Every structure is written in structure tokens, then in C-alpha cells.
Amino acid sequence: MPFFAYAALFLFFPAAEVLIGSFKGVHGGWTLSNIHSLFHSPFREAFVSSIKLSLTTAAAGCILGLAIAYAAIRDGTPRIIRGIITTFSGVAANFGGIPLAFAFIATIGNVGIVTKFLSSDLHWNIYQTKYPVFGSFTLFNTFGVGIVYMYFQIPLMLLVIAPAIDGLRREWREAASNLGANSLQFWRHVGIPVLMPSFLGAFILLFGNAFSAYATAYSLTAGSVPLVPILIGYYYSGNVLDNPHLAQALAFGMFVVLAVMMLLYIPLQRRAARWAK
Amino acid sequence: MKIRMKPSAIVWLLLAGAYFIIPLVATLLFSLNKVSTGTCCSAHAYGTILHDGAFWQNLKTSALLGVETIAISLVLFVPTIYLVHLKLPKLRPVLAFLALIPFVVPPIVMVIGLLDFYKGSPSWFYAQPWGFLATAYVILAFPYMFFSLDAGYRAIDIHTLTEASQNLGASWARTLLTVILPNIRAAALAGSFLTLAIVMGEFTIASLAAFHTFPIYIQGIEESEAYPAAAVTLISFGITWAAMLSLLFIGRKRGARGALIAGAR
Amino acid sequence: MEDYEEQELEFWRKLEEMDMSRSSMLKRSVAAVAGLTVLSTPEIAMAARGIAAVNPPLKGKSVPLKEIVAQAKKEGKLNVIALPHDWANYGEMITTFKKKYGLSMDEQNPDGSSAQENQAVQSLKGDARAPDVVDDGPPFAISGTAQGLFARYFNTNFATIPRFMKDTRGYWTGDYYGAVSIGYNAGIVKTPPKSFADLLKPEYKGQVALNGSPLTSGSAVAGVFAAALSNGGSLNDVGPGIDWFAKLKSVGNWVPVQANQQTVASGQTPITIDWDYLNLAYGPEFPAAKWKTVIPADGVYGAYYCQAINATAPNPWSARLWNEFLYSDQGQLIWLKGYSHPARFQDLSKRKVIPKALLAALPSAALYAKIKFASNGQQTTAKNLIAQQWPAKMGA
Numbered sequence: 001m002p003f004f005a006y007a008a009l010f011l012f013f014p015a016a017e018v019l020i021g022s023f024k025g026v027h028g029g030w031t032l033s034n035i036h037s038l039f040h041s042p043f044r045e046a047f048v049s050s051i052k053l054s055l056t057t058a059a060a061g062c063i064l065g066l067a068i069a070y071a072a073i074r075d076g077t078p079r080i081i082r083g084i085i086t087t088f089s090g091v092a093a094n095f096g097g098i099p100l101a102f103a104f105i106a107t108i109g110n111v112g113i114v115t116k117f118l119s120s121d122l123h124w125n126i127y128q129t130k131y132p133v134f135g136s137f138t139l140f141n142t143f144g145v146g147i148v149y150m151y152f153q154i155p156l157m158l159l160v161i162a163p164a165i166d167g168l169r170r171e172w173r174e175a176a177s178n179l180g181a182n183s184l185q186f187w188r189h190v191g192i193p194v195l196m197p198s199f200l201g202a203f204i205l206l207f208g209n210a211f212s213a214y215a216t217a218y219s220l221t222a223g224s225v226p227l228v229p230i231l232i233g234y235y236y237s238g239n240v241l242d243n244p245h246l247a248q249a250l251a252f253g254m255f256v257v258l259a260v261m262m263l264l265y266i267p268l269q270r271r272a273a274r275w276a277k
Numbered sequence: 278m279k280i281r282m283k284p285s286a287i288v289w290l291l292l293a294g295a296y297f298i299i300p301l302v303a304t305l306l307f308s309l310n311k312v313s314t315g316t317c318c319s320a321h322a323y324g325t326i327l328h329d330g331a332f333w334q335n336l337k338t339s340a341l342l343g344v345e346t347i348a349i350s351l352v353l354f355v356p357t358i359y360l361v362h363l364k365l366p367k368l369r370p371v372l373a374f375l376a377l378i379p380f381v382v383p384p385i386v387m388v389i390g391l392l393d394f395y396k397g398s399p400s401w402f403y404a405q406p407w408g409f410l411a412t413a414y415v416i417l418a419f420p421y422m423f424f425s426l427d428a429g430y431r432a433i434d435i436h437t438l439t440e441a442s443q444n445l446g447a448s449w450a451r452t453l454l455t456v457i458l459p460n461i462r463a464a465a466l467a468g469s470f471l472t473l474a475i476v477m478g479e480f481t482i483a484s485l486a487a488f489h490t491f492p493i494y495i496q497g498i499e500e501s502e503a504y505p506a507a508a509v510t511l512i513s514f515g516i517t518w519a520a521m522l523s524l525l526f527i528g529r530k531r532g533a534r535g536a537l538i539a540g541a542r
Numbered sequence: 543m544e545d546y547e548e549q550e551l552e553f554w555r556k557l558e559e560m561d562m563s564r565s566s567m568l569k570r571s572v573a574a575v576a577g578l579t580v581l582s583t584p585e586i587a588m589a590a591r592g593i594a595a596v597n598p599p600l601k602g603k604s605v606p607l608k609e610i611v612a613q614a615k616k617e618g619k620l621n622v623i624a625l626p627h628d629w630a631n632y633g634e635m636i637t638t639f640k641k642k643y644g645l646s647m648d649e650q651n652p653d654g655s656s657a658q659e660n661q662a663v664q665s666l667k668g669d670a671r672a673p674d675v676v677d678d679g680p681p682f683a684i685s686g687t688a689q690g691l692f693a694r695y696f697n698t699n700f701a702t703i704p705r706f707m708k709d710t711r712g713y714w715t716g717d718y719y720g721a722v723s724i725g726y727n728a729g730i731v732k733t734p735p736k737s738f739a740d741l742l743k744p745e746y747k748g749q750v751a752l753n754g755s756p757l758t759s760g761s762a763v764a765g766v767f768a769a770a771l772s773n774g775g776s777l778n779d780v781g782p783g784i785d786w787f788a789k790l791k792s793v794g795n796w797v798p799v800q801a802n803q804q805t806v807a808s809g810q811t812p813i814t815i816d817w818d819y820l821n822l823a824y825g826p827e828f829p830a831a832k833w834k835t836v837i838p839a840d841g842v843y844g845a846y847y848c849q850a851i852n853a854t855a856p857n858p859w860s861a862r863l864w865n866e867f868l869y870s871d872q873g874q875l876i877w878l879k880g881y882s883h884p885a886r887f888q889d890l891s892k893r894k895v896i897p898k899a900l901l902a903a904l905p906s907a908a909l910y911a912k913i914k915f916a917s918n919g920q921q922t923t924a925k926n927l928i929a930q931q932w933p934a935k936m937g938a
Binding site: 045046098102105106109110111127140218219220221222224226231233234236239240241242 | 655656657679681682685748751752754755756757758759760762763797798799800802804805808809810925928929933934936
């Protein structure tokens with residue numbers, strides 16, 4: 001249990017400081033007004049945006065990551081591909097902020113190489129076309145940010161789920177097909193239940209990862225997409241606003257959101273684990 | 278070995294490849310632009326970076342920091358999660374919850390709290406990156422390590438393996454080191470990769486605590502130069518990737534024994 | 543005011559007392575090395591390093607420069623924070639200082655914000671890595687003073703700094719100012735924009751960017767102020783400024799990317815609203831971008847940054863030497879070379895010490911004559927209004 005001692009020392013105390021600080025007022029003294037203002041504009045929108053973005057990128061990351069991981073690991077694929085993909089994912093999972101934003105701006109921004117290629121060679125100007133469901137496309141709104149977030153969400157999923165897929169041993173697949181099951185049935189009765197606990201764990205991890213990311217979104221949109229971590233940065237360490245206790249209240253709000261996610265996760269997890277047995 | 282890839286696998290891998298490689302290519306093209314014309318091609322940006330002494334020094338610091346963080350993390354987490362899976366499954370959700378806390382506490386806030394808290398500690402711990410910063414990074418790496426190792430432990434049958442090994446007379450330590458560890462090699466490696474990437478990319482804590490690490494150096498370039506910024510992005514991407522590939526090889530050599538056990542399943 | 547003066551004098555008095563019991567200090571530091579926790583007070587830290595705890599002066603004039611240089615050399619280094627090399631030519635400032643006085647400099651967090659600078663002063667208090675000097679935005683200079691973070695110092699040229707750009711108690715001094723400008727890529731933008739009104743025209747679709755969000759970037763806030771001045775608002779009411787940006791967005795000219803060197807060099811932000819000293823520096827830095835700068839005639843808004851010395855600086859003499867250097871003619875001209883207007887600009891031009899070439903590189907002085915600065919109270923009002931309205935009107 002040295003682990004718990006470690007966690008206590010290095011994690012709890014700073015975290016506790018955040019929670020306590022959120023109840024303090026600008027001029028000293030205790031107040032609930034910081035928490036209260038969380039429910040109003042613009043913070044409410046920020047929480048809604050952050051949660052929506054995190055949920056969608058976590059879900060998309062999980063599904064796409066699973067598909068890619070499975071493609072890389074299954075029989076038939078050369079082993080070296082798995083090594084390359086795993087190591088690349090390790091780097092990409094932490095690639096973010098200005099370099100990532102710039103890479104995407106340079107690719108599909110207004111004068112990005114793909115944008116230029118599509119518009120000059122294929123006569124498809126992606127910024128001016130009206131798409132059936134979306135309306136118009138731009139890199140610089142929540143949807144665009146989501147696309148960029150995939151760059152680190154998918155690799156994260158890959159890394160976490162790969163060992164679990166290993167566990168989905170080929171023997172099981174062979175055994176299942178010997179018993180006469182086809183691909184779909186294998187997945188329904190064996191694959192998905194076995195993977196589900198790890199899948200849920202990965203989902204939470206991806207959610208947390210997206211929820212606390214901010215440098216990328218800020219570089220991409222100069223803050224016009226309101227996200228909670230960006231707002232925290234404004235109030236805690238910006239050049240303009242200066243209200244550390246409000247920032248701490250925002251962090252407290254993040255904490256509550258994650259706590260809720262965990263509460264949803266635990267019963268789901270237990271059920272999934274039962275299937276896996 | 279015959280290559281018989283399923284077509285769906287090929288499609289997925291190609292799509293993934295395109296999505297991940299093209300932005301890097303865009304960065305590469307930009308980094309090769311000449312300052313005077315803004316178009317191809319000149320390697321001056323790379324020259325600037327590679328001839329900068331600060332680049333190598335900071336790289337060394339961060340590399341060592343990465344190794345230290347990985348070592349501490351593995352030593353701390355592998356046995357703990359093993360124990361939890363084996364003996365205390367009820368504790369697992371608690372750990373998972375703890376694992377999410379580093380996401381909630383923004384690094385900005387965490388570092389202020391940590392600095393405050395440890396202000397009085399001896400300077401061999403506080404003033405050196407090897408002490409203070411490494412411990413902070415272990416905390417940052419905790420969620421990733423936890424979920425990786427968790428998935429890894431879940432994928433193998435811990436109870437059977439442990440029982441078997443103990444019936445053969447192995448002690449706890451021996452069991453852990455020679456039986457369990459090779460089987461969660463993939464998960465431990467994944468966790469290590471993520472940890473290394475975190476250390477090579479973490480900026481806020483190091484900079485507010487006034488240390489000089491590689492990510493800080495990179496950020497400095499990003500903020501003040503255009504072409505060298507793209508160059509240094511790719512260089513650091515390449516270096517981190519190379520580091521991971523070498524980690525992979527190291528893991529693979531020792532995995533020979535692990536293959537035996539895996540084959541036996 | 544008075545309690546800070548008293549606190550200052552207490553500090554200097556304590557330093558003198560420490561001097562007398564030096565031997566017990568040394569004994570204690572040996573014990574600390576043997577494994578006990580180092581006590582984290584600056585006095586003991588300094589004594590343990592064997593530095594003579596001579597009081598650094600309050601007034602630059604009271605001590606010959608040679609003395610300051612000698613004491614600084616004994617300290618050997620200077621810790622600075624948040625000084626990007628291409629911001630008002632700090633790069634040249636730093637290298638010149640290092641060469642001239644043979645000191646080494648520890649540069650931290652080059653892109654740090656003013657809040658982070660003050661936080662570093664507080665969190666690293668007593669540590670050898672704490673920043674010795676800071677370059678803060680005025681609100682943070684003022685709040686830092688109120689928190690007792692800074693030391694008082696009147697450098698030799700204090701009298702020639704304009705009244706509104708300094709704290710008369712000596713806690714901080716304005717270092718340089720700039721005006722909001724419009725920078726543009728002459729290769730991409732065919733018709734040069736000359737004013738905020740121009741920027742709303744359809745030919746600039748998808749081209750105009752700010753240097754970050756006004757909720758966190760001083761330059762962006764200044765942009766809102768300048769837009770307000772151009773759109774019927776005033777220093778007391780930046781609402782019209784926010785409305786102007788909302789209009790910019792609705793006609794499709796706004797690109798929400800944060801403008802920086804990369805976006806300028808690559809042409810992704812063909813027009814930026816940013817400080818003049820930043821935009822003017824991009825010109826020679828990126829010849830391929832053909833970057834030109836204009837001061838918008840309908841909204842000339844300026845702001846300055848402030849120098850302050852850490853009250854518990856680990857290298858107090860070096861800090862004061864840096865301060866003296868910055869406000870010497872040589873230092874001020876280096877800032878001028880970086881396209882900013884140094885604090886003593888009026889004094890320098892009166893004495894005719896500014897090289898003609900430098901003056902010619904700056905936009906016309908007539909425009910700068912119209913410049914307006916906002917007071918701290920006006921800034922606070924503006925910030926609160928922006929915090930309320932900007933996300934709603936400009937959010938995606």
C-alpha cells in the first residue's frame with residue numbers, strides 16, 4: 001500500500017486545495033457565489049460544450065480505435081504493423097496543442113494542402129460546399145475541433161484496447177467457428193462481452209482525456225469554442241482575467257462531471273464483468 | 278510467413294494511415310520552406326534546431342526524466358493493480374476513480390498546489406527535476422498506466438497463473454516477476470509508451486516550476502519561430518517514436534519466455 | 543500605502559540582523575546539507591550561499607553603477623521569466639546584457655502570462671530559481687504590488703519616465719508601449735486595409751485574425767478597445783468593440799485562429815490585429831509573407847507593460863542592474879529597435895539621441911499623437927463586459 005501513501009501525498013492535497021478554494025471569494029471569506037455562477041452563462045455553455053465534445057470524441061475514438069486495433073492485431077496482418085502502430089500511437093496520443101493545431105490547419109485549413117488539392121484538382125471547395133446534414137464545414141468550430149481531437153483519442157484507444165484484444169485469443173475464434181458460429185455471432189456472444197469491461201474503461205479514459213484537453217482547441221479557435229479547461233486557464237493564469245477562485249470552482253465542476261461519469265461506469269462495469277466470466 | 282490480410286483490415290489501416298500521416302506531411306512541407314520565398318526547399322530550419330546546444334541538453338534531461346518516471350510508475354503500479362485484481366476486486370472502482378482525478382485537476386492548479394506543499398522540502402528533492410518533477414509526472418501518468426495495466430490484467434487469467442506458480446513453489450516476488458510480468462508485457466509497454474510521451478510533452482508543470490525540459494524548449498521555439506517550429510515538431514515526433522521502438526525491442530527480447538507461456542494457453 | 547513601506551523597511555532591517563549572526567547561519571547550513579530540511583527563508587538561503595548580505599539600494603543614484611555591477615557579478619546570474627526573444631526585441635536586450643556584464647541568464651517560461659509571472663514569484667519564493675524581475679501587464683503589476691510581491695526601486699532615470707507610466711512609490715515602472723495595428727500580407731491582400739471600417743469589406747473574407755481570445759490575451763483586449771474607439775464606443779464602454787467583432791464574424795471576414803509566427807508565415811492569417819511592435823517585427827522576419835503594418839486611423843489605442851523587481855529576488859543586485867540597463871539610453875534604444883515605444887521616448891527624442899533610421903522604421907508620429915491609454919478602472923470594466931458578452935456573441 002505504498003501506492004496509497006504516494007497518491008495521498010501527491011494527488012489528494014493539491015486536489016483538496018482546489019475543492020476548498022472554490023468556495024472562497026475574491027476578497028477573502030467563504031462564498032457560494034462561485035459555484036452558483038457555474039450554472040449561468042457563459043459557464044453553463046462551456047460545460048455543455050465540453051461534455052458534448054468529450055462524449056462524442058470518446059465514443060468515436062473508442063469505436064474507430066477498436067476497429068483499427070483489431071485490423072492491426074488479427075491474424076493475417078504482419079506483426080510488424082502492430083509494432084509500428086503501437087509505437088506511433090504512443091507518440092500521437094500525446095501530440096497536441098499548437099503543433100497539432102498547426103498540422104491540421106496546414107492540411108485542411110483555409111489554405112491547407114488538402115484543401116488546395118481538392119479545390120484545384122477535384123474542384124471541390126470543402127469550405128464552400130453545403131453538405132446534406134451538416135450545413136457547411138469549417139475546421140474552426142466544435143466539429144472541426146472534434147476531428148482534430150481524434151488524432152490523440154484514437155491512438156489512446158489503440159494502446160489501451162490492444163492487450164484486451166490479445167486476450168480475445170484466436171483459439172476462441174477458432175473454437176467458435178468450429179462450433180459453427182459465424183463472424184457476427186462470434187462478436188455478439190464472445191467478442192463484445194469479453195471486451196466490454198476494457199472498452200468501458202477505455203471510454204472513461206478517453207472522456208477524461210478530451211475533457212481536460214485545451215491547448216489544441218485554443219490554438220485552433222482562439223477560444224471561440226468555449227470549453228471548461230480553457231476558461232480555467234483564463235481565470236487562473238491569463239493576461240486579462242484574474243479570479244483564481246472562480247477557476248477553482250470550474251475545476252470543482254469538472255470534478256463533479258467526472259464523478260458522475262464514474263458513478264455511471266461502476267454498475268455498467270460490474271455487469272460487463274459478469275458477462276466476461 | 279505468408280501475408281493474408283483480410284480486406285477489411287486493409288481498408289481500415291489505409292484510412293487510418295491517411296488520417297495520421299497527411300497532417301505530418303503538411304508540417305514537413307512547411308518546415309522545408311525557404312524563409313525568403315515561403316516555398317520549397319531548404320533545410321535551414323532543421324540546421325537551426327540541430328545546431329542549438331539547448332536542444333540536446335533539454336533532450337537529455339527529458340529522456341532521463343522519462344526513464345525515471347516509467348521505472349517509478351511500473352514499480353508502484355504493477356504490484357498494486359496485481360494485488361487489487363487478485364485479492365481486492367472491490368477496490369478496483371476506487372482506483373479507477375482515483376485514476377480520473379489527475380484529469381480533473383488542471384496542471385496549472387496542480388503545480389501551484391504541489392509547489393506550495395513542498396516548499397520546505399530538501400533541495401535535493403525540490404530543486405532538481407529528478408525529484409519533484411518525476412513524482413509529479415508519475416501522478417500524471419497514473420490514469421494511463423492504470424487503464425492499460427487494468428486491461429492487461431483482465432486479459433489474462435490471473436488466478437490460475439498465480440495458483441499454478443505458487444503450487445510449483447514460487448514466492449510472491451518470483452511469481453510476479455517471472456510469470457505475471459511477461460504476460461502483461463503488452464499492457465506494461467503500452468503504459469510505458471504513454472508515460473514517455475507524457476514526459477516528452479508535458480509543459481505546464483515543468484515551466485511553472487522553473488525547470489528546463491525538452492517540451493519547454495519546443496514550446497519556446499513554437500512561440501517565437503515559424504519554420505523551425507514545424508521542424509522541431511517533426512524532430513521531436515521522430516525522436517519519441519524512435520525511443521518507443523527501442524523500448525519495444527527491449528521488451529521483445531525478454532519476451533521469449535513470455536512466448537512460451539502464451540503458447541501454452 | 544504606508545503598510546507596504548513599513549514592510550519594506552522591516553525586510554531590510556532583518557537582512558542587517560542576519561549579517562551579524564553569520565557564523566550560526568553557516569553552522570545551520572552545514573546541518574541542512576547533512577540531511578535536514580533546508581529552511582525556506584530567503585535570508586538563510588542567501589547566507590548559506592555565502593553572498594554578502596549588503597543591502598541593495600533603494601535609489602539607483604545613491605550607489606555608483608560600478609558598485610552595482612560588482613555586486614551583480616558576485617551573484618553571477620539573473621532569472622527572468624516570460625520574455626520571448628522576438629517581443630519588442632528582448633532577444634537583443636538579453637544577449638547585450640549578458641555580454642556587457644558577463645552574467646548568465648536563466649530564462650523561464652518564455653510565453654508565460656502576467657498571472658503566471660506573479661504566481662512564479664509566489665510559489666518559488668525563497669528558491670534560487672525564483673524570477674528576479676517581471677514584465678507584467680498593469681493590472682497584474684498593481685495587484686502584485688498589493689500582494690507585496692515587488693521591491694521598491696528608483697532607477698537613475700526614474701524622473702524621465704512619464705507620470706502615468708510608473709508607480710510613484712517605486713514598485714513598478716512602465717517599460718514600453720505600443721499601439722494596436724493591422725498587419726497584412728501584401729502578397730495575398732490586394733487592397734491594403736487602412737482602418738477598422740475597411741476590414742468589414744467583403745474582399746477580406748476569411749482573412750482577419752486576432753492574437754488569441756480577449757479573455758486571456760492582452761493584445762486581443764487591446765484590439766477590442768481599438769475597435770470600440772473606431773465604432774462609436776469609448777474607453778469606458780467597449781460594447782461597440784465587441785459588436786464590431788461580431789459584425790466581422792457575421793460578414794465572414796473573421797477567422798478564429800490564433801495569429802502567430804506560423805500562421806503569418808504560412809499565409810493562413812493574411813490580416814492580423816495585433817501590437818505594432820509584433821506586426822512590424824514580422825516584416826523583416828518573414829520576407830516571403832511581404833508583411834506590412836498600418837495603424838488604423840479610426841482607433842488608436844495603446845497599452846504598456848511594467849517592470850518590477852521581485853521583493854524576495856534570489857539575485858537582488860542583478861535585478862537592479864537589469865533595471866538600470868533597461869532604462870539607460872542603450873536599453874531604451876534596443877526596445878525602440880524592436881518597434882516599440884520605450885517609456886523614455888519623449889526624453890530621448892528631446893535630447894535628439896534617436897538614430898534617424900530607427901525613427902523612420904516606425905509608423906508616423908502623428909498617428910501616435912492620437913494614442914489613448916485606458917486606466918486600470920476602465921480596463922476592469924472592459925474585461926468584465928468582455929467576459930460576459932464575448933462568448934455569447936463570438937462563440938461557435
